[in-house]
Amino acid sequence: EPEVTQTPSHQVTQMGQEVILRCVPISNHLYFYWYRQILGQKVEFLVSFYNNEISEKSEIFDDQFSVERPDGSNFTLKIRSTKLEDSAMYFCASRAASSYEQYFGPGTRLTVT
């Protein structure tokens, strides 16, 4: 069964450094998403991406964040200058055009020290 994959599974970085989180959505899916979950809190929407552009973003997704689909399979989230409060699990999700069901990847645990 096809699934969303994410790398790395765990990333440790120092405050102020740039990080890139990578995702490979399910191959025939056209809509891509990033969510985050701070430890002990709810899953929060960051951004959605369709047809090579951002279709919706939340208040969390400020100028420090960017997304890109650099090729036909990868979808990336970049955080330009990480802050301590960016420490969280980051989940990529994707869905097909024919359904609203979003499928989540295993996540990347980002730890900012």
Place this chain on the structure above:
Amino acid sequence: QKEVEQNSGPLSVPEGAIASLNCTYSDRGSQSFFWYRQYSGKSPELIMSIYSNGDKEDGRFTAQLNKASQYVSLLIRDSQPSDSATYLCAVKRTGRRALTFGSGTRLQVQP
């Protein structure tokens, strides 16, 4: 008022019993509703989606939707210890791409 509300639990049921998980939402413009299961330290796993009023069954799971009452529920029949997890209710509002999640209900199935 929270957009999506769930009782945090824990909800404790004996093995073989029916577990009933509830969720209310505030936006009447919501159109699509989802239940995810999340094991500790893992990602949300989609269990069910429901779009119309009424019941939708899939194996041991039944989702129920009542748009007039802004209420969605998940029933798990013949609960197993492996069902012990946090169950997340997620709502998609009309015209929005995002899913809005509740805080989740922790379910414990006692063997």
